Amino acid sequence: MQTYDMVVIGAGPGGYVCAIRGAQLGLKVAVVEREHLGGICLNWGCIPTKALLRSAEVFHLMHRAAEFGLSAEGLNFDLDKVVKRSRGIARQLNSGVGHLLKKHKVDVIMGAARLDRPGRVRIDDKVLESKAIVLATGARARELPGLEADGDKVWTYKHAMSPPRMPKRLLVIGSGAIGIEFASFYNALGADVTVVEVMDRILPVEDAEISAFARKQFEKQGMTILEGAKVAGLDRSGPGVVAKVEVAGETSSLDVDTVISAVGIVGNVEDLGLDTMGIRVERSHVVTDAMCRTGVEGIYAIGDVAGAPWLAHKASHEGVMVAELIAGGTPHALDPDTIAGCTYCQPQVASVGLTEAQAREKGIDVKVGRFPFIGNGKAIALGEPEGMVKTVFDARTGALLGAHMVGADVTELIQGYVIGRQLETTEEDLMQTIFPHPTLSEMMHESVLDAWDRAIHF
Template sequence: ARSRKVSARLVKGVGLLMRQNGVEVIEGRATLCSPRAVEVALNDGGSRTVETRNVIVATGGTARTIPGIEPDGERVLTYRPAILRRELPQSAVIVGAGPIGMEFAHIWRTYGTSVTVVEMLPRVLPLEDAEVSAEVERAFRRRKVRVLTGTRVQRVERTEDGVRVTVTGEQGEQDLEADLTLIAIGVRPQSGGLGLEKLGVRTEHGYVVVDEMMRTSVEGVYAIGDVTGKMPLAHVASAQGILAVEYIAGEEPPPLDYKMMPRGVYCHPQVASFGLTTEEAVERGYEVRVGKFPFRANGKALGLGDYDGFVKIIADEASGEILGAHLVGPEVTELLPELVLARNWELTPDEIARTVHAHPTLGETLMEAAHAVFGKAIHI
């Protein structure tokens, strides 16, 4: 209930901002008639055509599903019905160990649900640094979350009491019984029915193709957010929107560097990262230095009683350039911005290390990890 109140408050706030800034909101289903006109089938009946000089497509994405396994909103769920669900399941099988799957596993397990996570790739959070993935998996196993990596879902059957999920992996074929299953394998674009094809807007696998200024293949038509397939994150969509509007207004904004975009996973322990992993940096030809500092050596983390995890900074040995950072531990999503800012302003680990950090704070781990890049960490 509280999450819905917070969401409603945020939505109301955005609506207020729209009104204060003279932005008209039309509720309905839109179709592009031309690059200069949008027809809207109004929610309250009738239609309206809006003429414009530029169009920004920001229709987002929706949950990706497994072919042959149709969600029903009750026993086979995707993330939206799962968020809105009022009853807590006694048991759940979560298909997909990406951010959505791991966040739901954390939430449900915290409230006492028996959780099994199934991931077809070799590790949880497969797009994160391998050491981060291993730390998260250890923490989840300690919390009695069953984790099955390298495992594929063969079928899902509805039973009298819930669902039966048949999977195959290292242990062969097995049936997993639960109250429900959550399909959490990512998002797909919502680009159908907009009239993009008739206008000649180029798409690939449903994603709208854009350049670095968010322009599509049709002049005057832009796209931002999940529908572009760049990075399915709210803050990325927001940055893309600002970029597109600034460009339309005649400014010359710098393009976004998607590899250096910050991202977070709100499970426990939290995960936050940006940039290259050690393996990626080596593959690109960098001579790398890695600084790593554990939270169990940090006074604030010990005082909080939450000290699993570490801060890891990856730097180029020759230039000192920060190539990436990977954090797992208490409130690391709040710590990451310092390192992103340092990277964007071309600070080196040495400059971070020489910046005095208040004690006792979790932020001291950033200073210590920066010291550790060159073997100078003090408290380990």
């Protein structure tokens, strides 16, 4: 039996960050991981998908060479090499996490952990005791009846990242970040892509204007988008897949060779002993308070297993917060409205805070500013004139309520508004800020000015 100040179950972006921060604060820490350091995000999610998408982006730009006065002929791609690069980046970062844990003297124990009782974790024949246990077990792809993945004709995100072939006719079920990113990737490489979304618009968590703008861009690129639609079944008996699609009460058949199911995630709560511990689980996620406490003394839950938003940076922040709490500190609770969401499709989508509709539903009198990429010199010079920046303010106080973007590099730009939200900035602060020229960031300034009818360049 080994005794620790903190035991973290799961070494994803929440777990390993929590472990390192705990060690920095002088705690004796162990992290237990059943599969691979870095979790899904580093190995099969955030990072390797961005490597794939970068290859697709470069390929897309190569086809536009003539626009830039360049010449490129005989353009092609090697999918195996594209995937190999992505997997190599994942392995590199996996090794890096191991180095960081070793550097901070965190004990790494590989295996499946189970809670024996409060304060005790069992991994095969090992027993760990700790007054503080942090659940950071993450989540996995949700599978709906009849749409289960088989790795051949029907894929989850994991299959789509290391595909057995290049799809020719692809159906993507679900238009959240995962679905749209894979739709964008395979569309850029030449697949005939159809996206089916059960909600009334794609990217349903985004501001409605941003979703509508993104849809038009996807359709310009050749995608077929079906909103308010449902895949009622898949017939896999033939050489391909015949999907039964219901739209507005009418059913039609769609012939494809590959399906990607991206209909959400479920928390990894099984076989942890949570039921015997009295830890509440609702809809596959551990129930916690604002400080990630489960209700059972000394047991915390962070990241995807603790529910939405299912974002790596949210998990990491919670990991730091919980480690500081366990070490005797007084950290602030996480504010969901300061967490940015980013989707790395083409064009990119990014947002933070309230949408215009959410703000109005709260009864807030709002001022809304917009600025198009076509009005920005840097965007035109880059050959990226399609996009929009939208800002939402409280008309009475000038508080920045939300910011929403679609276009080139907006996943990098959004952090400016995130900092603004964190510092409780007002429209006056942003108006008085000097943005460098020529940059895409100038559109952020102009959008703020537009909310008060002061935009200069549009």
